Amino acid sequence: xxxxxxxxxxxxxxxxxxxxxxxxxxxxxxxxxxxxxxxxxxxxxxxxxxxxxxxxxxxxxxxxxxxxxxxxxxxxxxxxxxxxxxxxxxxxxxxxxxx
Numbered sequence: 837x838x839x840x841x842x843x844x845x846x847x848x849x850x851x852x853x854x855x856x857x858x859x860x861x862x863x864x865x866x867x868x869x870x871x872x873x874x875x876x877x878x879x880x881x882x883x884x885x886x887x888x889x890x891x892x893x894x895x896x897x898x899x900x901x902x903x904x905x906x907x908x909x910x911x912x913x914x915x916x917x918x919x920x921x922x923x924x925x926x927x928x929x930x931x932x933x934x935x
Contacts, residue, residue: 837896838919842926856928857901892916895930908932 840847840856847859855863861881883900886892894913898904904912908931911917917929 840928856930857903858897
């Protein structure tokens, strides 16, 4: 399931304040040049990857999300968020993006 899409520069820009929690986790798992040279293990995204057979209610990233809060927890667990435009051509599927 696609959780975020848009222009590469906008999504990868470190000053972008709105990103899907999965996008943040993916970007944080990228190794540094030093880690590559030292052949260190990649940083994993915490938690278990949900299986693709089970039908889920709610956000599939819910259990692994570090950003969920009291304002959105219930919605995240009960219904999958719709894809909404958060910037020109930048879309995200997350209740945290709602005002």
